[in-house]
Amino acid sequence: MTLDQLKPGEGGVILTVGGEGALRRHLLDMGLTPKTHVQVRKVAPMGDPIELFLRGYVLTIRKEDAAKLTIQKEAAK
């Protein structure tokens, strides 16, 4: 599944990072690399973008970009 499909509170481990050019490089630079654990914290008031928690900090990306990251969803705690 892809990162945009997670609901707030759910987490997973990144498998692959898609996209291209500046977007992809930016995602990688910000620490969204394979094997990284990510949690979706919340969704913006208008339904997009989403707020992520990874590597001890908070990042926001749009759903359409989140759809380019495939993840392994982890079982709910």
Next chain:
Amino acid sequence: MSGILLALAGNQNSGKTTLFNCLTGSNQHVGNFPGVTVEKKEGRILKHKEMTLVDLPGIYSLSPYTSEEVVTRDFLLDEHPQAIINIVDATNIERNLYLTLQLMELSIPMVIALNMMDEVRASGNTIDVKGLETRLGVPVIPISAGKGEGIADLTDAVVRTVKTGKKPEHLDFCTGPVHRAVHAVAHIVEDHAKKAGYPLRFAATKLVEGDEPTAKKLGIHPNDLHLINHLVQDMEEELGTDREAALADMRYQYIEGLCRECVVKRGETKEQLRSEKIDRILTHRILGIPIFICIMLLVFWLTFNVIGAPLQSLLEQGIDMGVSRLSALLVQWDVTPWLQSLLINGVCTGVGSVLSFLPIIVVLFFFLSILEDSGYMARVAFVMDKLLRKIGLSGRSFVPMLIGFGCSVPAIMATRTLSSERDRRMTILLTPFMSCSAKLPIYGMITAAFFPKHGGIVMCAMYLTGILVAVLSGLLLKNTVFHGKPVPFVMELPAYRLPSARNVLLHMWEKAKDFLHKAFTVIFLASIVIWFLQSFRFDLHLVENSADSMLAAIGSFVAPLFAPLGFGDWRASTALITGFTAKESVVSTLSILTGAGTDAQLSAALSTIFTPLTALSFLTFTILYMPCVAAFAAAKRELGSTRRAVLTALYQTGAAYVVALAVYQIGRLLIGV
């Protein structure tokens, strides 16, 4: 440059500006990096005047995608600073060290300023600073820029590092296939790098990463490039991933190992937990947007009513007193009448009316810099992104547009943080539609004369008209002039922090300086030019009545253009012309041309020029038409092209004409005049 050159580099939100202010005090110089539109701040280190510190833009990586990243690379590679101070946010150490590893590859002596250590300690987490220092081979100094802790230690470490010229000791962060590829490439390009004065390790890593600027700068032969690509292909096959991901992964893996050894993290810091709680309200699904609107209303109310207005009237009184004293002195000294007229009617009236506006600018920037420094502006971008995406922009454009309500000049300058040229151009075009605070005296003048009881409603309507025109323009332009992909929106939401008083004050001071500079250069000059044009005929004889002046002739010449909008009077068109020098000049010109000394006289004089409907049409035109010369100059600089700036101004003026025409003609139908 004589003396020692130092560079300050680090992520956005790492406390870089705070540290820069700590290290340099208030002796700062703001300029631009050559050839690009990225702000360059430099200052001399306190107690070490021989050392000049350059504040590099806040970046996350040395990749070649944004102009900030390119500027940082070029500065570090071409200007050869004697040392880099790399500020690292200790509460967010993993992602911050990602840039550190790339900086180290440049083989420039470096000191790491490990910021926000107070927060790390307070939350019961620990960082083994000595261990970090040994592992990285770079001095690491724990500091808290916000509290001013560790600054002396940092300065000492920098002085020592500059003296010894010791470069980072360990550069080998890689293992396995990446390691083999980097070393093989290093072997191939060793001579190129030496010839180009490029740090070898940096060159090799960037080439493996597929970095085009590096390949170009080193002038690598196509055969060698082919060989390099072959090596990279082997690496990619072995790892099952591509070159960019492989290197990002390699760096983060090294950092994870480093943090396992040196960082004991029990959990998030108090500030991070507090931020989560604050965000439960401020970015709440339902409450988020209403709260944002309330905050902005509060800021504007405090700025314009509670704090700004009394200060403004106080300053006005002071200026009036000074002017009347000067006027009396001039009479007493028997100064030539034309010089008296120049000083009193030209300079004092023009500059004075603008100057009384300073308190509002300063107060507005007080609030805006608090919102920025606290971390709230990033939330604004998060909350408003979807809205702006509809008109083809991202949430990041919201901040410049918001500043546009204060002044278009800094707003246009703030578009620099947008990494896409397209978004920048579009934001620069739309921002002046956000009614800037310099237009307030015009609202004040018109509402006082025509709508004394409904000032608030008229003002709200004007602000909304500006926003509406911006939205419609965005919808119109995103699929025509500005087609293409919007910028990727990948943004950090930093922890909320109390803004430091020093940062806020320095920011206010900077804006005040900017505004005063504008007042005493552009507006001063404009006042003299206008006085000259309205006091003389074309044969350079003093006129008795300004209706015979050159300005009247020019105004009368263009006046018929505005007749369909309802205000064909030459004084109205003349005021609009002078409004290009600065929007406040519309007021000062009208008062000069009508010979009104007081507000009451001005109101009376205006009712001979306008009816309430034509006043409304005039006001609408004023809100929307091209911004003042300072904003135009800023737009020209940010767009990097005079042609584009002129086109932008023409579009704005065209939009103003159409909307004002609609207001007047529809209004006429409604009233039945």
